[in-house]
Amino acid sequence: MEALAVRLSGLDPYVGGAIRVVAFYDTLMRHRVDLAALARATAGLAECTAGIRLHGTGRDIRSAPDGTPAAGPAPAPSSSAAITLDEEQLGTVWLERPGPPGQLDDVVLDRLALAVAATVERYGPARTTMADPALVELAVSADTEDTARARALRLLGFPADRPVHVAAVRLPAPAADAGPHRPSGAAPSDPDPAADRPPLSLARIGALICPGRPVKAASLADTGVLLATAVDPAGFPAGVRAGLGTAGSPDLAWRRARTALRFTTERRPVVEHSELGALALLAEIPPDTARANPDVAAVTRLATCPDDLDTLDAYCATGSLRRAAEQLHLHHSSIARRIDQIGRTLGLDLTDPTGLTRARLALTTWRLLAT
Numbered sequence: 001m002e003a004l005a006v007r008l009s010g011l012d013p014y015v016g017g018a019i020r021v022v023a024f025y026d027t028l029m030r031h032r033v034d035l036a037a038l039a040r041a042t043a044g045l046a047e048c049t050a051g052i053r054l055h056g057t058g059r060d061i062r063s064a065p066d067g068t069p070a071a072g073p074a075p076a077p078s079s080s081a082a083i084t085l086d087e088e089q090l091g092t093v094w095l096e097r098p099g100p101p102g103q104l105d106d107v108v109l110d111r112l113a114l115a116v117a118a119t120v121e122r123y124g125p126a127r128t129t130m131a132d133p134a135l136v137e138l139a140v141s142a143d144t145e146d147t148a149r150a151r152a153l154r155l156l157g158f159p160a161d162r163p164v165h166v167a168a169v170r171l172p173a174p175a176a177d178a179g180p181h182r183p184s185g186a187a188p189s190d191p192d193p194a195a196d197r198p199p200l201s202l203a204r205i206g207a208l209i210c211p212g213r214p215v216k217a218a219s220l221a222d223t224g225v226l227l228a229t230a231v232d233p234a235g236f237p238a239g240v241r242a243g244l245g246t247a248g249s250p251d252l253a254w255r256r257a258r259t260a261l262r263f264t265t266e267r268r269p270v271v272e273h274s275e276l277g278a279l280a281l282l283a284e285i286p287p288d289t290a291r292a293n294p295d296v297a298a299v300t301r302l303a304t305c306p307d308d309l310d311t312l313d314a315y316c317a318t319g320s321l322r323r324a325a326e327q328l329h330l331h332h333s334s335i336a337r338r339i340d341q342i343g344r345t346l347g348l349d350l351t352d353p354t355g356l357t358r359a360r361l362a363l364t365t366w367r368l369l370a371t
Contacts (some may be wrong), residue, residue: 011320018107021045025111035119042112043070046105049096051077052116054225055089057215057220059159062096062109076266081109119262120157127298134219136225142165153280156227157214161356164250168257169224170204170264172239223258233270244272259283262371263364267317267327268277282365290369295362298346302364308345315350316360 022059028041041061042050049070051062062070077094077099087260093112095105138144138152144295157301159166202217202224208216215228227250236242247253256273259280265273273280290296303309314324314335321339339350346362348355 014144015104015226017104021104021107021111025115025127029115029118034121034124035061035116036063038112038115038119040067042093042108043067046095046097046102046108047076048098050112051094051096052083052091053093053158054083054091054120068310081106081113083113083116085121090120091115132219133220136169136216136227137220139164139227139250140220140225142251142255144251144368153250156216158227158229161247162229163246165228166250166253166257167186167209167224167226167228167231168243168245168254168261169202169226170222170261171202171224172322183354199213205236205240208237209233210313223261225254231270236270238269240259242270242272245273260295262368265313265317265367283368284359285365285368290349293362293365295346295348295358296365296369298348299359299362299366302342302345308338308342311335312359312363313341315339316356316363318357 003296024045028038034055037226039040039050039052039123040063043065047065049064051060051070053060062075064070067167075096078097078099080092080094081091082092088138090215091114093109095101095109097105130298135152136158138148139156139158143355146153153159153164178197200356205224206217206221206226207214208230209226210228211232213229215226217227218225231244231357233242233244241261242260243257243368245253245256245258245260245266259275260271260273260276262283263276291300299309299312302312311328312323314327315321318324318327321335322332324339325335343355346359348359350359
């Protein structure tokens, strides 16, 4: 390659220089350097500050020509190029050259962008994918050593020094009827609006809750795991239950997410651990202690009547007879009679704030026993 570059330089200095740039980055890639090393090498080659930004990490890697991190805010680049992988734009590389771009800057940035994309692909694709469950388990397990956890996060494509959002996901059970579902009242010839929707999967859910940013999905036992740099709780599709946890350590975030998942209900399918507050303490109560509580035992007996349980749930969720009636599509006087009867069954005055609080705690604790 060097001999060819020398010969071509005599004919066309630009071509000879371009070949040397290609050979330079080929050497870097053979040594499997990381992004910081790519930025340092590029800055030294171009003799000006070089920068790399990946959309998923939200931070810039900038290196001065002497190999030290560039100081101060980044000025407008003299030239830049997009980082793409599988037709997806992952970020940007740029040079901060005073004055106009150099003759070979376009070649340098082209090769730098290719090298960054190859590095990102090696350590984990940036788009939403089903990840290796073993890596995910290493990342979220409380028994994993810090070095092994950092390596697992790096291979999954996440910076080890940034908080990771974790979602514990439970997909809806498949319908018992294998035939197509039709909305109530639809004629047999009417098209099913859900027929063209892709089937729910952890990877698809990941794309919905964290569009355009790194997210990894895997199944651990009977629970789905989503690791993401950000989560939009409103992005979860109907029928999916999810608990969300965030912490500096993925193992703590995973524990919080699983706890939050236990608090989900049909009326509240997505729960963030940070919103639970003191309610999270209910998950720490030993099951035998919870079952022996008189209020919880009363809710257990009430649960044999699904209508009464649904009415109590709606009333506890809203704290209002009228709003509970709206949710259940009943007249508020009917709900008032039901709540009066349910209160007598539980031995509580549900119109009193203390009685309603006891009912809410008992109902929540009863649900936790089933999870």
